[in-house]
Amino acid sequence: MSTDRTYCGTPRAADAGARATAFGWVDRRRDHGGLIFIDLRDHTGILQVVIDPNDAPEAHRAAREARLEWVLRFEGMLNMRAPENVNPKRDTGEVELRASECTVLAVAKTPPFPVNEDADVDEQLRLRHRYLDLRRVRLQRNLRARAKFSTELRRAMSEIGFLEIETPMMIRATPEGARDYLVPSRLFPGSFYALPQSPQLYKQLSMVAGFDRYFQLAHCMRDEDLRADRQPEFTQLDIEMSFVDEDDIFAALEHAIPSAWEACEFRGGRLTVPFPRMTWRQAMDAYGVDKPDTRFEMLLSDLTAVARTSGFRVFAEAVAGGGIVKGICVKGGDDLSRSDIEGPLTEVARGAKARGLAYLWKRADGWHGAIAKFFAPEELDAIGTATGAETGDCVLMVADRPGVVNAALGAVRNHLGRARALYDDTRIDMLWVTEFPMFERSEETGDIGAAHHPFTMIHADDLDLLESDPLAVRSRAYDLVVNGREIGSGSIRITDPAIQQRVLAALGIDAEEARRKFGFLLEAFEYGVPPHGGWAGGIDRMVMEGLGTDNIRDVIAFPKNQQGQEPMTDAPAPVDPAQLRELGIGILPTTPKP
RNA sequence: GGCCCCGUGGUGUAGCCUGGUCUAACACGCCACCCUGUCAAGGUGGAGAUCGUCGGUUCAAAUCCGAUCGGGGUCGCCA
Numbered sequence: 144m145s146t147d148r149t150y151c152g153t154p155r156a157a158d159a160g161a162r163a164t165a166f167g168w169v170d171r172r173r174d175h176g177g178l179i180f181i182d183l184r185d186h187t188g189i190l191q192v193v194i195d196p197n198d199a200p201e202a203h204r205a206a207r208e209a210r211l212e213w214v215l216r217f218e219g220m221l222n223m224r225a226p227e228n229v230n231p232k233r234d235t236g237e238v239e240l241r242a243s244e245c246t247v248l249a250v251a252k253t254p255p256f257p258v259n260e261d262a263d264v265d266e267q268l269r270l271r272h273r274y275l276d277l278r279r280v281r282l283q284r285n286l287r288a289r290a291k292f293s294t295e296l297r298r299a300m301s302e303i304g305f306l307e308i309e310t311p312m313m314i315r316a317t318p319e320g321a322r323d324y325l326v327p328s329r330l331f332p333g334s335f336y337a338l339p340q341s342p343q344l345y346k347q348l349s350m351v352a353g354f355d356r357y358f359q360l361a362h363c364m365r366d367e368d369l370r371a372d373r374q375p376e377f378t379q380l381d382i383e384m385s386f387v388d389e390d391d392i393f394a395a396l397e398h399a400i401p402s403a404w405e406a407c408e409f410r411g412g413r414l415t416v417p418f419p420r421m422t423w424r425q426a427m428d429a430y431g432v433d434k435p436d437t438r439f440e441m442l443l444s445d446l447t448a449v450a451r452t453s454g455f456r457v458f459a460e461a462v463a464g465g466g467i468v469k470g471i472c473v474k475g476g477d478d479l480s481r482s483d484i485e486g487p488l489t490e491v492a493r494g495a496k497a498r499g500l501a502y503l504w505k506r507a508d509g510w511h512g513a514i515a516k517f518f519a520p521e522e523l524d525a526i527g528t529a530t531g532a533e534t535g536d537c538v539l540m541v542a543d544r545p546g547v548v549n550a551a552l553g554a555v556r557n558h559l560g561r562a563r564a565l566y567d568d569t570r571i572d573m574l575w576v577t578e579f580p581m582f583e584r585s586e587e588t589g590d591i592g593a594a595h596h597p598f599t600m601i602h603a604d605d606l607d608l609l610e611s612d613p614l615a616v617r618s619r620a621y622d623l624v625v626n627g628r629e630i631g632s633g634s635i636r637i638t639d640p641a642i643q644q645r646v647l648a649a650l651g652i653d654a655e656e657a658r659r660k661f662g663f664l665l666e667a668f669e670y671g672v673p674p675h676g677g678w679a680g681g682i683d684r685m686v687m688e689g690l691g692t693d694n695i696r697d698v699i700a701f702p703k704n705q706q707g708q709e710p711m712t713d714a715p716a717p718v719d720p721a722q723l724r725e726l727g728i729g730i731l732p733t734t735p736k737p
Numbered sequence: 738g739g740c741c742c743c744g745u746g747g748u749g750u751a752g753c754c755u756g757g758u759c760u761a762a763c764a765c766g767c768c769a770c771c772c773u774g775u776c777a778a779g780g781u782g783g784a785g786a787u788c789g790u791c792g793g794u795u796c797a798a799a800u801c802c803g804a805u806c807g808g809g810g811u812c813g814c815c816a
Contacts, residue, residue: 177773191776211766230776253767256748260777262765264748267808320816340816367815494812596816705809 149221149240152188156237159223165190165240166248168278169213170259172206179206183215183240184259186283191230191239192217202245212251212258212275218244266696270710273701285698288407289686293360295403296380296682303398305358305382310345312338312362318660319596321365324375332727338364341679343596344664346383347636350675351667356395358382360682369705372628372684372695376703380631380685383677388635389621392676393417393575396623400573400685409689412571418623420575431469431553433576436627438566441559443469443552444529446540455517457501461542468542471552472530473559476537477504484539491558492541497551501540505532557627571688573625578602581618582649590651595620597646598664599634600676606642613649623680625688631680638672640665 149163170184179194196203202217209215219242230236255271256264258278269276276282297307313336316323323337341363349357361381369375380399384392394417401414419437426435429442450458450468458468473479479488484502492500503512503526510523518526532538541551560566581601583594591613593599601609602617609616620634637643643665647657657665686698696702703709723729 171776171778173775173778175773175775175778176771178775179773180775180778182776189776193774195773197773225774228774228776233776236776253747257766260765262749265744265808268748317816321814343816365815368813370815371810373815593816599816706807 149190150187151183151185151190152234154190154221154235154238154240156223158221159238161221162219163221163240164216164218165192166216167214168251168258169209169211169215172209172211174207179203181206181209181215181217183217186287188234190235191233192219192242193239194242194245198241199243199245202242205245205247206242209245209247210251210253212254213247214249214251216244216246216248217242267704267710270696270702270704273711277700282697285686285690285692286700288409288690289682289698292403292407292409292686292689293378293682295406296399297360299399299402300358300382300395303356303395305356305395306354307359308346308349308354308357310339310342310359310361314339314345317344319593321367324364324366327726327728329726340365341379342381343598343679344661346381346677347598347664347675348667350383350385351670351672353385353673355385355673356382357384357677361679366707369703369707371693372687374683374695374699374702375707377695377699378682379679380682381677381679382633383675385673385675387674387676389577389619389676392633392635392678393420393621396678396680400623400680404571404685404689407689410569410571410691412569414571414573418573418575420577422578423576423580423617424578426576427549431549431551431556432627433579434622434624434627434629435574435576436557436560436566437572437574438570438626439560441471441473441556441565443471443549443556444531446470446526446529449518449522449525449529450542453518453522455501455514457499458540458542466543467545467548468540469548469552470526470530470538470540471556471559472532473537473539473563475535476539477506477535479504479537484537488539488555488558491554492551495550495554496547497541497543499541500551500555501542503532503538503540505534505536505538507534568691571626573623575621576624577619577621578617579620579622580614581605581616581620581646582613584614591649593646593650594618595632595634597650597652597661598636598643599646600637601642601646609645609649619676621678623678625685628684628688630684630688631678633676633678635674635676638668638674640668643668 147164149165151165151167154163165183167183167185170182170189173180177196181192181194182189183192194203194206217240219240221238222241224237224239254275256262256268258275261279261281277286313326316325316335316337317340321340323340326336326338328334328336342359342361346357359381361379362376363379364376366375382395384395397416397418401416404412404414421435423433426433431443446468447462451462453459461468484500489500501514503510503515505527515523526532526538530538539555541548580594581599582591584591595618600619602619605616618634620632622629622632624630637646644654683695683698687695690698692698701709701711708714
């Protein structure tokens with residue numbers, strides 16, 4: 144049926160004069176009573192078909208019945224259009240197919256939303272008819288871009304000696320990390336597989352097996368609440384390498400990601416390699432966040448010294464209580480009104496738990512603002528010097544615990560960057576953030592947990608702090624950050640059993656528990672483990688960034704909604720009781736709402 | 738679980754703040770007829786909405802109040 148098929152988007156002036164057969168969906172029809180024009184659409188584009196009742200009465204009869212989204216086959220002659228009929232808005236606008244035959248391959252109901260235009264439609268409805276949504280130009284483009292990105296990543300990884308190894312989808316539940324999706328075992332009632340949150344342990348075992356350079360476009364599942372950039376199942380570029388340090392891993396990714404990125408012409412962009420590096424400490428100090436958006440300046444400055452001795456009690460008391468004071472300088476911020484600052488900006492700062500936002504304007508005649516009177520002239524000068532404020536600028540300050548100060552100013556900085564358009568939207572800043580802390584304390588429980596994971600190697604200089612001051616220990620974990628978003632993370636792993644044991648001890652995991660949870664990994668390491676490290680990054684998020692969309696569902700063919708349901712197939716759904724019985728599973732009665 | 742936003746014909750919106758003139762408007766789509774060079778074709782006519790649901794206030798509710806359901810965003814969560 145498809146021999147000699149002419150794709151709708153392809154014919155050009157040079158093709159005129161040939162017979163052609165085209166297949167596609169009706170994008171639009173214009174029925175003049177006599178002549179009928181049908182815009183025939185496939186994934187390559189749109190071709191105008193003319194059906195003239197004098198030439199082809201049969202075809203005309205068929206075309207008269209046709210409606211939007213019907214599937215048609217046309218046979219005819221590709222003709223040049225008369226000059227006055229050329230449509231310059233369309234790639235195929237110089238030609239048209241003069242139909243001799245028209246075959247209706249399928250009729251279509253009136254679609255529930257327009258397929259032939261990029262209208263905003265309720266997302267639930269789009270998901271219910273995802274096949275129609277995917278038929279639209281935008282998702283066609285997104286998913287084709289994604290496929291190309293994946294293909295190019297595979298090609299680039301293979302090119303530098305990486306081997307793609309598939310790891311299992313049904314594995315042992317991991318005790319740490321996100322909530323697992325469970326799969327019941329029929330042969331072992333009461334026992335469960337888990338779907339992988341990542342192939343972490345398998346890829347490390349591949350290193351023990353001597354595979355040396357592993358990669359996979361790995362599907363991962365995590366049963367956590369969803370966000371605009373988070374789906375319960377997602378795809379990672381997952382890599383692991385033996386006999387390497389950070390430089391080798393960065394170099395591999397600085398080959399693969401830019402190759403794929405540039406092949407896809409994402410944001411017209413070439414990427415500059417190597418990607419800049421910054422330690423976690425530098426990121427926190429200067430940007431207030433561990434995923435800095437380096438597309439614009441407005442760095443955080445430390446004002447603790449000035450604040451300590453100032454007459455502004457809010458500042459002085461914060462410092463006396465062990466807190467810090469930092470500020471950012473908003474260039475040209477003289478246009479920020481008191482209500483701008485006390486309204487939206489303070490709201491942003493409060494969102495990060497800050498109690499308020501202090502502000503000073505530097506004008507030609509000196510410093511202004513409600514708190515200016517609490518500072519001595521030399522203190523104001525010091526603030527100006529530290530923040531780099533000049534006449535016409537505004538300084539915003541927060542005093543609190545270091546964590547709150549950084550988070551609040553970091554959030555205000557990002558907000559202002561966006562609101563004041565401080566960067567060029569086509570710009571792509573990729574950077575490595577290195578030397579993350581090894582441990583962090585849970586706000587809720589107060590317990591110490593692994594910031595990355597328990598197999599992350601300790602920074603060589605900090606080994607001695609492992610027992611005395613674990614929270615000060617730096618790890619050899621790193622993130623890749625793009626325009627202020629984290630898209631992936633990795634680490635050099637621990638392969639020294641003594642260090643591993645000390646890390647587990649710091650986490651409060653004793654030898655017995657360790658054997659129970661990760662015994663197979665620790666045992667494998669006893670048989671000759673190469674030093675190794677790796678990284679994993681979200682393909683979905685990279686493609687989002689590349690295409691400039693904020694919604695992860697726009698780069699996934701069949702995504703779930705925010706409740707984790709798929710409205711098209713209506714999953715999840717109850718199953719037959721017999722199926723449950725076979726698995727030895729009973730359903731508890733749901734707790735009635737009070 | 739908390740907070741914020743949204744819910745009006747098939748689709749997208751207006752109307753809601755300031756209740757009555759809403760017997761709910763507009764565009765697209767749909768149906769019929771007319772129309773031989775359009776390309777967001779055009780013309781004429783038509784069908785299609787108890788305004789998410791329930792309750793309350795009122796002489797009167799799309800409009801005000803409460804609850805609830807659905808969707809989205811976000812915080813928690815995501816080693």
